[in-house]
Amino acid sequence: MKRLNRLSIVAVSTLVLAAIIVFAFDFRTKPRPLKLIFVAEANGEPIEFDTFAYTNPGGTEMFRLRDFRVYISNIKLADGDKVHVVENSYHLLRFDRSTPQFNVVLPKVPLRQISRISMSIGIDEAANGSIEVRGDLDPNNRMAWNWNIGYKFVLVEGAIQMDGAVMPLVYHVGFNENRRDLDFVASTSVDRDENRPLTFSVDVMKLFSGEEVINMTELQTVKMDRSDAALLATNYAQMINPIWGD
Amino acid sequence: MSKGFLAQGSFTTTEKRQNIKMKLGIAGLCLAIFIALLSAFWISRSPPVPTAIADFKAPFVFGRFSIPEDNPLTEEAFQLGRRLFYDPMLSGDNSMSCATCHQQERAFTDGQPVALGHGGKELAFNSMSLANLLWGPRRFFWDGRSPTLEHQALQPLINPDEMQQPLDELVRELKSAPEYPEMFWKAYGEVSEENVARALATFMRMLISANSKYDRYLRGELRLSPQEEHGRKLFMAHPDVKVSLRGGNCIDCHSQFVTAGFSDGWDGFINNGLDAEQNLGRGLEAVTGDILDRGKFKTPTLRNIAVTGPYMHDGRFATLSEVLTHYNSGIQFSDTLSPLILEADNTVVDPIAAHGLGLAPKEVDAIIAFLHTLTDEAFLTEPKFSSPFEEETQ
Numbered sequence: 001m002k003r004l005n006r007l008s009i010v011a012v013s014t015l016v017l018a019a020i021i022v023f024a025f026d027f028r029t030k031p032r033p034l035k036l037i038f039v040a041e042a043n044g045e046p047i048e049f050d051t052f053a054y055t056n057p058g059g060t061e062m063f064r065l066r067d068f069r070v071y072i073s074n075i076k077l078a079d080g081d082k083v084h085v086v087e088n089s090y091h092l093l094r095f096d097r098s099t100p101q102f103n104v105v106l107p108k109v110p111l112r113q114i115s116r117i118s119m120s121i122g123i124d125e126a127a128n129g130s131i132e133v134r135g136d137l138d139p140n141n142r143m144a145w146n147w148n149i150g151y152k153f154v155l156v157e158g159a160i161q162m163d164g165a166v167m168p169l170v171y172h173v174g175f176n177e178n179r180r181d182l183d184f185v186a187s188t189s190v191d192r193d194e195n196r197p198l199t200f201s202v203d204v205m206k207l208f209s210g211e212e213v214i215n216m217t218e219l220q221t222v223k224m225d226r227s228d229a230a231l232l233a234t235n236y237a238q239m240i241n242p243i244w245g246d
Numbered sequence: 247m248s249k250g251f252l253a254q255g256s257f258t259t260t261e262k263r264q265n266i267k268m269k270l271g272i273a274g275l276c277l278a279i280f281i282a283l284l285s286a287f288w289i290s291r292s293p294p295v296p297t298a299i300a301d302f303k304a305p306f307v308f309g310r311f312s313i314p315e316d317n318p319l320t321e322e323a324f325q326l327g328r329r330l331f332y333d334p335m336l337s338g339d340n341s342m343s344c345a346t347c348h349q350q351e352r353a354f355t356d357g358q359p360v361a362l363g364h365g366g367k368e369l370a371f372n373s374m375s376l377a378n379l380l381w382g383p384r385r386f387f388w389d390g391r392s393p394t395l396e397h398q399a400l401q402p403l404i405n406p407d408e409m410q411q412p413l414d415e416l417v418r419e420l421k422s423a424p425e426y427p428e429m430f431w432k433a434y435g436e437v438s439e440e441n442v443a444r445a446l447a448t449f450m451r452m453l454i455s456a457n458s459k460y461d462r463y464l465r466g467e468l469r470l471s472p473q474e475e476h477g478r479k480l481f482m483a484h485p486d487v488k489v490s491l492r493g494g495n496c497i498d499c500h501s502q503f504v505t506a507g508f509s510d511g512w513d514g515f516i517n518n519g520l521d522a523e524q525n526l527g528r529g530l531e532a533v534t535g536d537i538l539d540r541g542k543f544k545t546p547t548l549r550n551i552a553v554t555g556p557y558m559h560d561g562r563f564a565t566l567s568e569v570l571t572h573y574n575s576g577i578q579f580s581d582t583l584s585p586l587i588l589e590a591d592n593t594v595v596d597p598i599a600a601h602g603l604g605l606a607p608k609e610v611d612a613i614i615a616f617l618h619t620l621t622d623e624a625f626l627t628e629p630k631f632s633s634p635f636e637e638e639t640q
Binding site: 050066094097138139145146147148159166169170220221223224225228 | 307483486504508511581
């Protein structure tokens with residue numbers, strides 16, 4: 001009888017322990033939202049919009065920024081071999097003086113850790129050639145050129161002081177060939193137990209002072225000229241970087 | 247003996263039970279009748295369920311829209327809103343209705359440079375068209391001072407320069423009018439300020455213009471004339487002399503399908519170079535308090551633009567030709583001028599020398615021809631949008 005009681009206690013304890021483990025495991029793998037924070041920067045510092053605070057990378061003139069927008073798309077996250085592909089992943093990062101940082105919340109991410117994240121600056125060819133509304137794509141928004149050309153991938157607008165005058169700066173970069181695919185691997189996987197967001201720096205100055213140094217007085221606008229657009233695309237490939245916090 | 251007692255006792259118990267059952271039955275019946283009467287009374291006092299507008303379809307190319315959860319689109323609300331829109335009872339002295347300044351044949355504008363308020367007083371702004379309000383900027387009035395159509399709907403009523411109508415007085419009038427109590431009952435349940443706003447907003451939301459020549463072109467039903475097609479291409483292009491692309495730059499502010507301003511944030515508010523710095527109106531600054539918004543006004547829809555003159559927030563241009571002349575050669579510089587307007591030029595690379603698009607007369611004519619394809623005769627004559635009072639007198 002005593003032996004039977006002991007067996008019962010062991011059996012019940014085992015069951016309870018198993019339930020706790022299963023519950024905890026289930027909790028840890030249950031899809032949870034993941035917040036991505038994109039912080040607009042200029043030369044590694046938070047952007048000051050609407051003031052002539054920046055020097056032309058290829059000259060000496062001062063310029064200001066009014067609007068800075070970037071389409072990112074096709075976000076994929078990985079925890080080792082497990083890969084999560086975000087559906088309808090088209091996100092417009094909008095920065096201006098009232099929004100120096102922009103949050104993207106991915107609703108259901110079933111990963112315990114994040115060891116790798118990939119995304120594109122720009123939009124895949126199929127979506128760029130479509131007028132379908134999905135994600136943040138909207139053919140009636142300010143990023144749409146028109147249905148023949150598709151979307152602007154990166155938009156920077158502002159003004160530069162030249163010879164006592166204030167001149168416009170307009171950089172609208174699109175075209176399928178200018179999509180840039182980014183892939184970031186964490187040195188240490190980010191544990192999601194504390195619902196930590198992932199933070200990224202988006203440095204506007206890298207658009208003008210990367211592999212190609214841009215003199216804004218010589219290149220005040222980039223729109224339809226494909227070689228000019230390619231120059232900026234080469235630079236903006238380095239514009240977004242994760243801040244892993246480790 | 248005992249058996250007899252028992253038998254008698256047993257009989258008495260059965261009789262009592264039957265008695266109790268009968269009483270319970272009567273009580274139950276009374277309760278059921280009471281509940282039925284109460285329900286009938288309650289039902290008779292509950293407003294009927296309004297009829298959702300079933301055949302409401304939005305053009306695919308217009309994109310997303312949203313309806314407030316507390317004001318769904320219903321037939322009853324639409325009919326009520328339509329009647330209120332055309333009823334001069336909505337003004338203090340019963341002399342003006344919404345339709346005084348928003349006339350259907352003019353795409354719900356009035357043909358005046360600025361709206362004329364009570365006693366013919368000139369107001370600050372031109373009367374805006376009411377087409378396709380489900381899309382475009384989500385703020386209303388030229389300076390964006392209303393965050394919802396429900397809020398917007400009451401502002402002209404209570405403005406002392408416009409309709410001079412105290413809302414409590416209006417509710418009293420509506421309650422004593424023969425038709426309104428039942429119409430409100432069916433649509434919302436009761437006559438109230440909020441429900442006046444809701445009904446007017448519903449009517450305005452349903453004013454959808456999507457059957458112009460341009461719409462039929464988009465649906466593949468017809469071709470534009472060569473001049474209209476030339477104008478369409480210019481409309482859709484930002485000029486770029488570097489690649490010999492000529493453009494009217496319209497699309498930088500007016501979206502390609504809706505043709506209104508953009509809906510995100512304040513994207514639909516632009517300083518389009520009407521005035522130099524010293525003469526700049528406040529515009530959006532009056533709402534945000536931010537000097538960097540000075541001179542920015544709401545980008546209006548271009549649907550039916552050929553019949554909605556005069557143009558601009560203050561009606562300063564009488565014709566489309568004058569509007570195009572402004573964009574072509576009359577741009578005034580100020581600190582908040584849109585960089586896209588300042589930069590857009592078809593003739594020179596150096597914007598210092600530019601005051602506009604620099605289009606040739608033929609190109610200007612082509613854009614105007616395209617703008618005429620946005621006129622939607624079906625919208626301008628749609629009986630559902632017309633005055634119900636005229637229907638009643640026919």
